[in-house]
Amino acid sequence: MGGTAEIIDGKAFAAGLRAQIAEKVAALKDAHGLTPGLAVVLVGEDPASQVYVRSKGKQTVEVGMNSYEHRLPETTSQDELMALIARLNADPSVHGILVQLPLPGGLDAEAVINAIDPAKDVDGFHILNVGRLGTGQKAMVPCTPLGCLMMLRDHLGSLSGLNAVVVGRSNIVGKPMAQLLLAESCTVTIAHSRTRDLAAVCRGADILVAAVGRPEMIPGDWIKPGATVIDVGINRIERDGRNVLVGDVDFASAVQVAGAITPVPGGVGPMTIACLLANTLTAACRAAGLPDPEGLTP
Numbered sequence: 692m693g694g695t696a697e698i699i700d701g702k703a704f705a706a707g708l709r710a711q712i713a714e715k716v717a718a719l720k721d722a723h724g725l726t727p728g729l730a731v732v733l734v735g736e737d738p739a740s741q742v743y744v745r746s747k748g749k750q751t752v753e754v755g756m757n758s759y760e761h762r763l764p765e766t767t768s769q770d771e772l773m774a775l776i777a778r779l780n781a782d783p784s785v786h787g788i789l790v791q792l793p794l795p796g797g798l799d800a801e802a803v804i805n806a807i808d809p810a811k812d813v814d815g816f817h818i819l820n821v822g823r824l825g826t827g828q829k830a831m832v833p834c835t836p837l838g839c840l841m842m843l844r845d846h847l848g849s850l851s852g853l854n855a856v857v858v859g860r861s862n863i864v865g866k867p868m869a870q871l872l873l874a875e876s877c878t879v880t881i882a883h884s885r886t887r888d889l890a891a892v893c894r895g896a897d898i899l900v901a902a903v904g905r906p907e908m909i910p911g912d913w914i915k916p917g918a919t920v921i922d923v924g925i926n927r928i929e930r931d932g933r934n935v936l937v938g939d940v941d942f943a944s945a946v947q948v949a950g951a952i953t954p955v956p957g958g959v960g961p962m963t964i965a966c967l968l969a970n971t972l973t974a975a976c977r978a979a980g981l982p983d984p985e986g987l988t989p
C-alpha cells in the first residue's frame with residue numbers, strides 16, 4: 692500500500708466560510724439594520740492567548756461584525772469577572788460572549804461559563820447548551836467540533852453507519868465531537884490515554900478525530916487505510932532548534948495511509964475561528980427572532 696492522502700485544506704475552507712458569513716452579515720444589516728457583535732474577554736497576559744484574541748478580533752471585523760475586546764489584568768477577582776459577564780449579558784449590542792480559556796489560577800472557569808447567557812454562549816460550553824446538544828435540541832455548538840463536522844461532511848457526504856473514533860474526552864472537543872458524530876448516525880467510540888490497546892481501537896476507525904494534546908502521538912500504522920483523519924492537536928514543540936507547530940497525529944506517516952487528513956497548521960485551527968463567527972451570526976439571528984442562517988449550524 693502507501694498512497695498519499697488528500698489534504699483537507701482547513702485554511703481555504705475557513706476562508707470560504709467567512710466569505711459566506713460576510714454576505715449574510717451584510718444582508719442582515721440591509722434587511723434588519725442589525726450588526727452582530729462579539730465580545731471576547733481575556734484575563735491575564737498569556738502570549739498564545741493574546742495572539743488568538745487578536746486574530747479573532749481581526750476576523751470578526753473583516754466579516755462586518757462588531758468586535759468588543761475586554762482585557763483584564765491577571766489580578767482580576769471572580770466578582771469583577773462575574774460583573775463584566777452580567778454587563779455583557781444585558782448589552783443588546785453583544786450577541787456572543789467568549790471568555791478565553793484557560794483562566795489564570797484562582798478563577799473558577801465553570802462558574803464564569805455558566806454565568807453567560809446561554810443564548811450568547813458562542814463557545815457552546817454552558818451546561819444548558821451541553822445538555823441541548825446531547826438531547827438533540829437546538830443549541831450553541833462548540834466551535835472546534837462544529838468545524839470538524841463541516842469538513843467531514845464536505846469530504847464524505849453522509850457519515851451514517853461509519854465507525855468514528857474520537858481520541859480525547861475533553862468538554863471542549865472530545866465529548867461534543869462524539870455527540871455530533873452520534874447525531875450523524877456514526878458508531879462512536881470515545882478513547883483516551885488510558886484506553887487499552889488504543890492502536891487497535893484506532894485501526895477500526897473510518898473517521899479518526901485526534902484531540903488528546905500530545906504531539907504526534909498517533910502514527911500511521913494506527914490508521915485504517917483510506918480513513919478520514921481530523922487532527923485537532925495544536926502542539927508547539929522544538930525540532931532541529933526551531934519552534935514548530937505539530938498535531939496529535941504523526942503527519943508524515945499518516946499521510947501515507949489515510950484517505951484524507953487535515954494538516955497542522957492550516958486544518959482545524961482556522962475552522963475554529965470561522966465557526967466562532969458563524970455562531971455569533973446564528974446567535975444574532977436567534978436574538979432577533981429570525982430563522983437560523985443556512986449552512987452554519989449542524
Ligand SMILES: Nc1nc(=O)c2c([nH]1)NC[C@@H]1CN(c3ccc(C(=O)N[C@@H](CCC(=O)O)C(=O)O)cc3)C=[N+]21
Pocket residue numbers: 743789790791792793814834925936955956957958959960961962963964
Ligand atoms: N473560550 C475559548 N474558546 C476557544 O475556542 C479557545 C480558547 N478559549 N482558548 C484557546 C483555544 C485555542 N484556539 C485556537 C483557535 C485557532 C487556532 C488557529 O487558527 N491555529 C492556526 C495556527 C496559529 C498559529 O500559528 O499559532 C492553525 O492551526 O493553522 C488555534 C487555536 C481556540 N481556543
